[in-house]
Amino acid sequence: MAPVAMSAAAQSIAGAKPLSFWLDDPGRPEALPALTGDEHCDLLVIGAGYSGLWTALLAKEREPERDVVLIEGRETGWAASGRNGGFCAASLTHGLPNGLERWPDEIKKLEELGARNLDAIEEAVARYGIDCEFERTGEIDVATQPHQLEELREWHQELERRGFGGVEFLDGDALRAHVDSPTFLGGLWDRRGVAMLNPAKLAWGLKQACLDLGVRIYENTRGLELARTGTGMAVRTPAGRVLARRVALGTNIFPSLVKRVRPYTVPVYDYALMTEPLTADQLAAIGWKNRQGLGDSANQFHYFRLSADNRILWGGYDAIYPYGGRLSAALDQRPETFLKLAGQFFACFPQLAGVRFTHAWGGAIDTCSRFSAFFGTAHQGRVAYAAGYTGLGVGATRFGADVMLDLLAGEETERTALEMVRSKPMPFPPEPLAWAGIELTKRSLARADDNGGHRDLWLRTMDRLGLGFDS
Ligand SMILES: Cc1cc2nc3c(=O)[nH]c(=O)nc-3n(C[C@H](O)[C@H](O)[C@H](O)COP(=O)(O)OP(=O)(O)OC[C@H]3O[C@@H](n4cnc5c(N)ncnc54)[C@H](O)[C@@H]3O)c2cc1C
Numbered sequence: 028m029a030p031v032a033m034s035a036a037a038q039s040i041a042g043a044k045p046l047s048f049w050l051d052d053p054g055r056p057e058a059l060p061a062l063t064g065d066e067h068c069d070l071l072v073i074g075a076g077y078s079g080l081w082t083a084l085l086a087k088e089r090e091p092e093r094d095v096v097l098i099e100g101r102e103t104g105w106a107a108s109g110r111n112g113g114f115c116a117a118s119l120t121h122g123l124p125n126g127l128e129r130w131p132d133e134i135k136k137l138e139e140l141g142a143r144n145l146d147a148i149e150e151a152v153a154r155y156g157i158d159c160e161f162e163r164t165g166e167i168d169v170a171t172q173p174h175q176l177e178e179l180r181e182w183h184q185e186l187e188r189r190g191f192g193g194v195e196f197l198d199g200d201a202l203r204a205h206v207d208s209p210t211f212l213g214g215l216w217d218r219r220g221v222a223m224l225n226p227a228k229l230a231w232g233l234k235q236a237c238l239d240l241g242v243r244i245y246e247n248t249r250g251l252e253l254a255r256t257g258t259g260m261a262v263r264t265p266a267g268r269v270l271a272r273r274v275a276l277g278t279n280i281f282p283s284l285v286k287r288v289r290p291y292t293v294p295v296y297d298y299a300l301m302t303e304p305l306t307a308d309q310l311a312a313i314g315w316k317n318r319q320g321l322g323d324s325a326n327q328f329h330y331f332r333l334s335a336d337n338r339i340l341w342g343g344y345d346a347i348y349p350y351g352g353r354l355s356a357a358l359d360q361r362p363e364t365f366l367k368l369a370g371q372f373f374a375c376f377p378q379l380a381g382v383r384f385t386h387a388w389g390g391a392i393d394t395c396s397r398f399s400a401f402f403g404t405a406h407q408g409r410v411a412y413a414a415g416y417t418g419l420g421v422g423a424t425r426f427g428a429d430v431m432l433d434l435l436a437g438e439e440t441e442r443t444a445l446e447m448v449r450s451k452p453m454p455f456p457p458e459p460l461a462w463a464g465i466e467l468t469k470r471s472l473a474r475a476d477d478n479g480g481h482r483d484l485w486l487r488t489m490d491r492l493g494l495g496f497d498s
Contacts, residue, residue, distance in 0.1 A: 036369035040300065040384045045360050047110040048301035048340070048386035049227035056231055058102045062245035063266045068096040070435070071262055071271035072242075073250045073284065075099035076108035077421065078277030078413060080233035081428035084151075086275075087240040089432065095242045096269055098262075100249035100281070104230025107279060107420070110390035112299065112330045112342055114166060114320050115229075115421040117145040117220040120447065121398035122419070123191065124182070129397060129493065130447050137447060138191065144426045145222065152224075155239070157232030159224045160335040166221035166320040167197065167205065169214040174480040175324040176212045183215055193219050206321060207314040208375045216319065223320050223332050226421065253284045253410060260409050273435045276412040277428070279420075280354065280393035285405040285412055290454035292415050293352045293461060294391035298364045299342030300372065301334070301386040305379070310337055312378035326472035329371065338385070341372045346392075348465045351458055359389045392418045396494045397452040399423070402430045411435045415452060453494055 033041070044051060072083045075097055083097045119141040120126025126134050152161045170176035183196040195216045197205065202214040238244060245264075252263045259272045262284075276284060280294045305313075320332040322343075329343040345364040349355070365387045373380060395401060395415030400423055402413045411434040413427035420427075430448055433440045442448055455461045471486045482490065 034370075035380065036366055036373060039369050039373070039382065040365050040387055043300065043365070043384045043387040045387060047227070047388045047390070048334070048338070049113070049225060050105065050109045051386060052227060054231070055227070056103070056234070058246040059244050061247040061266065062098060062264050062269070065267055066096050066243070066245075066269045067271075068094045068243070068269065069272045070095045071260070071269045071274045072097040072277060073262070073274065074277035074279065074281075075103040075230070075234065075244065075246070076106055076277060076279055077230060077233070077424040078279060078427055079275070080230060080237060080277075081425045082275045082277055082431055083237045083242045084233060084240065085425075085428050086432055087237070087242060091240070095237075096271070097237065097242055097244045098248040098250055098264060098269065099244070099246045102246050103234045103244075104227050106281075107390050107392065108230045109227040110299075110388055111226045111421055112320070112332065112340060113224045113226045113421065114322075114330060114332070114419075115145065115148060115161075115222045115224050116166070116419055117141040117422060118419060119144065119399065119423045119426050121417055123186075125398050126447075129399075130445075133445055133447065136441070136445065140426065140442065141422070142220070145220070145422050148422060148425055149222065151236075152229075152232070155232065155236040157229060157236065159226075159228040159232050161222055161224045162318060163219065163222040164317060164319045165216055165218040166322065167202065167214040167216045169202065169321055169323045170212045171210045171323050171325070172479075173212065178480065179213060179215050179324065193217065204314070205317055205319065207312075207378070209377065210375050214321075221320055222422075223318065224421070225335065229421075250284055253406065255406055255409070260406060272409070274410045275428075275431045275435065276410065276414075277424075277431075278412075279414055279416075280391045283412060283414070285410060287405075288403070288412055288414065290457075291401060291452055292393045292395050293348060293455050293465070294354055295394040295418075296347040296349070296358050296361070296389050297343065297392050297418065298345060298361055298368060298387070298389040299340055300365060300368050300384045302339045302341070302379075302382050303385050305337045305339065305382070309379055309382065313376055325476045327476055329368075329375075331375075339372075339376075339379075341368060344368060344371065346469065348462065348469075350462050352461070354391055358391070360387070361389055364389070393420075394418070395452045396455065399447070400427050401451050402427065402434065402448050403451070404434050408435070408437060453492075
């Protein structure tokens, strides 16, 4: 039998390394030694993703004398914080439409706090000299189907009516003058509300800033158990204990040390590819001049952006929920999704035929049923947690860190007064209901994409109940 020719998409991913492009960096810092013996501190932070790192950093900024320890089960930024798309959004609510739907009365405040939060990230990056390729380019939401274009146009009019500025409607020609794809029909450019950055370099830079302010960091040190002692908490680790007055949990989708928090999130695996660096001619062929991040507006959407060395990161589309919510390194690789993503990439940018992908990876997103973070305390206010960022945590985790510190201080602030902070999402039901509900939702969302955006009875019911599924 004659050998079957490999498709162009299969060829393009054939040599891709199975790991996050961002983490595959010679500048990746060595892990710090694990904790052995006992430690004492005012504040223990658990988890060295953005949540934990911002919490430790802001704690020191608020009160330089505070004794802060951070423990990380593996290495700083190895999980979602080192694998994401690097879209650092001002939105605290997984986008304005979601926030407007859920918290119409406080959305102005949430948007204002979000904008301040993004400005503060930009300032911190400059102040601590964090070389994370921060570029405040904004993001363009792209329509690739006529009904999406209509929706974007209507949404733009509504934004203007409600007084949300800074967003520009681009018709097909105007959009293709920014980035040229035959599939682009038009878009909305949020000029200031999103920055692009190198995710792993942000995590590593925050780690260094924490160390410079005197935070003691132990890596490969998993917190195994929380227990009350006197007026504080004791956290058991494999080779020691940390005795702390207060504990902040930045543990994202990993099993929370406060068990009752676990049903609020499910892991949803999201995947991305990174191309080789484009040549000047390739870049000219797609005319991507202003380096904005892009996302298309389907339910099953793609996000894509340029790296500092002019590669294209292309991610999204499939959102995979593993039965039982089990986390597994094996799920970080999904060849059928990579193949699908590569085919969709060349459909979007046929000018780039022949470009190869150098990296292919995935990671777990902490999805909750309202798509935006929730917060709370346990053990009589000695422990605070924040989780549920659902695919938009690069920026919002800094806000969540501030909320955790407010809660631990027992302070009423403009943040803790928010309904968004005081309320919780609906928890996910146990299996097999969670799996069945999520699969049904995913199928309905895919059907809606193929059917002019029409939402079926199931989706309309979920919408009415304020429940959903996203990545
Ligand atoms: C593929 C992908 C693409 C994404 N793209 C974007 C994007 O473009 N924009 C955006 O805004 N968001 C995006 N996200 C989401 C974003 O990455 C996350 O919201 C954010 O990184 C969450 O940060 P975190 O610190 O809460 O979690 P993580 O980065 O997951 O960190 C949690 C840390 O806690 C540690 N830990 C857990 N339990 C323990 C324990 N018991 N003891 C010690 N340590 C523990 C873990 O080892 C881990 O390092 C994406 C996510 C993925 C997976």
